[in-house]
Amino acid sequence: MAVAAGPSSPPLRLPLHLQERLASGLELRRRGYRSRFAPSPTGPLHRGNLRTALIGWLEARLRRGAWLLRIDDLDGPRNRPGAEVSILEDLRWLGLHWDGPVVRQSAHRGVYATVLSALRQAGRLYPCRCSRRLLADVSAPHGALAVYPGHCRNGPPLWGPQTGRLPSWRLCLEPGVLGWQERCGPDGHQDGHAEVGDVVLRRADGVVAYHLATAVDELLMGISEVVRGEDLWPSTGAQVAVMAALGADPPSYAHVPLWRDGQGERLSKREGAEGLAGLRRRGLDPPGVIGELAASLDLVPPGSRLSAQDLVEGLSLEGLQGCLSRGEGVKA
Numbered sequence: 001m002a003v004a005a006g007p008s009s010p011p012l013r014l015p016l017h018l019q020e021r022l023a024s025g026l027e028l029r030r031r032g033y034r035s036r037f038a039p040s041p042t043g044p045l046h047r048g049n050l051r052t053a054l055i056g057w058l059e060a061r062l063r064r065g066a067w068l069l070r071i072d073d074l075d076g077p078r079n080r081p082g083a084e085v086s087i088l089e090d091l092r093w094l095g096l097h098w099d100g101p102v103v104r105q106s107a108h109r110g111v112y113a114t115v116l117s118a119l120r121q122a123g124r125l126y127p128c129r130c131s132r133r134l135l136a137d138v139s140a141p142h143g144a145l146a147v148y149p150g151h152c153r154n155g156p157p158l159w160g161p162q163t164g165r166l167p168s169w170r171l172c173l174e175p176g177v178l179g180w181q182e183r184c185g186p187d188g189h190q191d192g193h194a195e196v197g198d199v200v201l202r203r204a205d206g207v208v209a210y211h212l213a214t215a216v217d218e219l220l221m222g223i224s225e226v227v228r229g230e231d232l233w234p235s236t237g238a239q240v241a242v243m244a245a246l247g248a249d250p251p252s253y254a255h256v257p258l259w260r261d262g263q264g265e266r267l268s269k270r271e272g273a274e275g276l277a278g279l280r281r282r283g284l285d286p287p288g289v290i291g292e293l294a295a296s297l298d299l300v301p302p303g304s305r306l307s308a309q310d311l312v313e314g315l316s317l318e319g320l321q322g323c324l325s326r327g328e329g330v331k332a
């Protein structure tokens with residue numbers, strides 16, 4: 001597969017074994033519905049994550065597709081010992097059984113390295129040595145940098161260490177709109193230069209960045225539909241750009257509303273440390289938790305108690321879609 005990336009870039013040359021893996025992922029995706037739940041093992045799941053998992057599981061079962069579990073474990077320093085085990089336990093306890101083996105991003109490091117070097121050889125990446133401090137200074141008004149202003153875009157291609165530090169690797173984005181099909185709200189689009197910018201694909205500490213790993217894995221795993229929290233909507237354009245660089249169209253996305261408490265605070269903030277184990281200790285059982293999650297989506301009356309299997313048996317795809325399109329979440 002030699003993929004033309006634009007008038008100025010040479011085609012991307014991927015080794016044959018990787019071309020074959022990508023082609024078989026695309027073939028799986030053509031054959032039917034495949035979605036994934038992709039938690040990071042940074043702590044226990046809370047009810048907000050579990051609700052997103054439940055929505056994905058329900059959609060996969062109603063579409064008679066596959067629901068895969070991927071552990072996004074690349075960011076070593078943020079991983080917590082025991083988190084993966086508790087994630088698997090909680091999903092099983094709730095009856096949210098996944099299909100096939102657990103996929104770990106750490107097992108794909110070789111693939112990411114191959115993709116990164118192909119992108120680099122094709123002139124699609126550049127080294128960036130901007131400090132966090134510099135980026136924070138140029139970003140207005142709250143100090144949070146939305147779009148990288150491209151300082152290093154035309155700098156010298158020095159990839160080695162300088163004053164003991166390696167550069168990060170940024171994707172050189174072409175101008176244009178990055179679009180995707182959205183099942184939870186209007187179709188998504190972001191302007192490449194104005195809203196996405198030249199995102200980092202390999203961090204200065206050598207860790208493969210989330211956008212690269214996620215985009216590659218959606219393709220390798222043959223994901224046809226992504227279900228994830230709406231906080232990841234703004235990340236989608238960058239992932240679409242990586243897939244385009246690999247010559248592939250993006251999957252379809254459902255960015256589902258996050259569960260907020262009465263004060264509008266995201267549950268992750270309040271419940272992050274406690275997780276399901278805490279609810280279990282307070283005597284909640286699986287039908288109680290599934291009932292609570294489903295009631296928060298207006299799928300069942302408050303106070304209902306039922307298993308995940310009973311919930312899916314009483315539900316139609318239209319019913320689930322209706323509840324998603326009622327989500328009043330913030331998009332963009």
Ligand code: GLU
Nearest residue numbers: 038039040072214228232
């Ligand atoms: N691992 C990411 C997280 O837990 C989610 C990745 C995704 O669904 O794209 O926030």
Ligand code: ZN
Nearest residue numbers: 128129130152
């Ligand atoms: Zn820079």
